[in-house]
Amino acid sequence: MDESPLDTAEAAPHASAVDSVAVVGAGSIGIAWAIVFACAGRRVQMQEVDPARREIALGEAKSKLHELEAGGLLREPIATVLSRISVSGSLEEAVAGVGYVQECIIENLEAKQELFARLDALTPRDVVLASSTSTIMASRFASDLAGRDRCIVVHPANPPYFLRVAEIVPAPFTSESTVSTTSELLASSGLAPILLKQEIEGFVFNRLQGALLREAYCLVRDEIVTPVELDTLVREGLGLRWSLIGPFTTSELNTRGGLRRHGEVLGPVYARIGIERAQEDPWTPETIEQVARAVENSLPHRSWEDNVRERDRGMIQLSSLLKHFENPLTYHRTD
Structure with a gap:
């Protein structure tokens, strides 16, 4: 058989300049994204406000990786992949030095508006700020930001370490460089990027x-x-x-x-x-x-x-x- 997408992601060198990412939120989607990026050789800095979830996040990631390994879907030892993932309660610490941020918090407009305003203030202007939202368009939570041109929706199929596809949904104000950086990051992480030509509620x-x-x-x-x-x-x-x-x-x-x-x-x-x-x-x-x-x-x-x-x-x-x-x-x- 051909190699699995996870195999391919681990085998290929980065086609993207992004070598470290922040994942904000350590729920099921956040952990899934951390696994995808870590399996692709990237350093992943997770942030989670809930101390109980912080405590179990790495254990949940390890458990998922064991399941992937049992299915022959990992190229590296579990310990190697896990060594790339860290978990913090501090947003400032999680986004320090990264080239890309994947937001994975609750599906709430006000919460996303508040978080993206903080992310916009904390990160350099060349850092892509992406949301995993299933329904909320970027123009609704990022339109008032000074750095709105780097904000975008990246909606994964769930879970992305099995369903290797993600929708890229730029707002009218999202820059072409943000779109290209995001597409390259996903592709080099073993996901097929599906670029929507315009925002639409619910996406495709x-x-x-x-x-x-x-x-x-x-x-x-x-x-x-x-x-x-x-x-x-x-x-x-x-x-x-x-x-x-x-x-x-x-x-x-x-x-x-x-x-x-x-x-x-x-x-x-x-x-x-x-x-x-x-x-x-x-x-x-x-x-x-x-x-x-x-x-x-x-x-x-x-x-x-x-x-x-x-x-x-x-x-x-x-x-x-x-x-x-x-x-x-x-x-x-x-x-």
């Missing part, structure tokens, strides 16, 4: 997730399917397939004639379903053409048949890996 990850959840709740409410059956359908069907190729490539390879034919056949059906849910957003020919060209250019072969064969080979390999995996979360409790 949560909008996609929300669209599926909205329909899922409606289907359960209308007694079409049970919650457990719906989870099973996504886990064993859509989710398994999307883990390899995603929804656009799925549509391209499911229908002979690709996305253009798929849009002709199923576009009207999805449009009627949308109207049924009071959401009238039909796929336009222009958008279908834009997506089709992009997907075609991303695939390895010119021939539709050859790409379908590659998909099938990939699904066979994935199924082979999962053949002996017993998922503990699919067992039903007897109590």
Whole structure:
């Protein structure tokens, strides 16, 4: 098999000039970010205001690293990775000398406004200030800052040491250098940076997730399917397939004639379903053409048949890996 993203992150030298980062907040996301950056060879200075969480932060990181090591996902000894992580109660101490700050505090606008004002005052102007927020745009918490041009949202899939992708969401005032520094840092840490062209509430990850959840709740409410059956359908069907190729490539390879034919056949059906849910957003020919060209250019072969064969080979390999995996979360409790 190919190397895992964590392996790749550890094997590659830094493509980013940032060699040390601060992680503000030692909750689950903060610890996950610390693991990502430390596994990529960077020094990580964590800050946590809660003494109880400070006390257990390194232990939680060590526990996660043991799980990663057991799965063959670490290149270095756990002690080596942990030696790069420190935890402090002082924000001033945590941000001293770093080139990048990743905020991971509660999802509260006022709290983020207060923290980013402090970060802006404490750090040099070339230090990127990034938020892990899932919903709050940078223009809402950083617009009044003198150094607002270095503020940005970096929203990870959770947890980022498994789901190796993060959304980069600049505000209208965010500088190009901030975007490029952030992209280089993520890429050299083994994450795929997804740059959004403009701010949008919920970003892309949560909008996609929300669209599926909205329909899922409606289907359960209308007694079409049970919650457990719906989870099973996504886990064993859509989710398994999307883990390899995603929804656009799925549509391209499911229908002979690709996305253009798929849009002709199923576009009207999805449009009627949308109207049924009071959401009238039909796929336009222009958008279908834009997506089709992009997907075609991303695939390895010119021939539709050859790409379908590659998909099938990939699904066979994935199924082979999962053949002996017993998922503990699919067992039903007897109590």
